[in-house]
Amino acid sequence: MATTKSNSVLNSASNPHSTGWIIQVWASLVISIGGTLVGITYAPINAWVRGYLAMGVMFSVGSAISVTKTTRDIHEAQQFTSRIDAAKLERLLASHDPYKM
Template identity: 50%
Template sequence: MQNISPQKDSAAWVIQTWAAFILSISMTSFGIVNLPVNNWVKGFMGMGLAFSVGSTFTLAKTTRDLHEARRLSARIDEAKVEKLLSQHDNLNFK
């Protein structure tokens, strides 16, 4: 059975993704604050931004969890097949 090591992201990639996230949220928030509309509209747009960010995190976590569950299931199935093959080989050599 092959060993599947967890994927490791480089430090540069992690820094870049966090920087892009912080910049995008900051710029969008700055744009909402400086819109020439009343505070109700700004509040509505701010809530939309907050819910969009929250649902994006939830979707990303759910997608990752499904991928990891499928990968684990595939590894279990592979181990079962290898066990059956090794048992079959042992029976043939006796």
């Protein structure tokens, strides 16, 4: 019975975001990068300045992705460690007999 409950908890926690939220996140990313690149393209500046700004946008996006992945990995590692600790405690409590001397 306990494994069924823990499996359902893990499955429900595997995708905590709704489809609408995921679509909104991707749409905002595409619109913001696209709008910035269109602005850079039509700005009255030299080509080398356009290239510099476009390169800066791309590095900013890459850095944002790296930060979010690192933050997620740290969070998942902490969750995994806390689940291991909880399982160890559960096993210890299950094996403990207060009447045994």
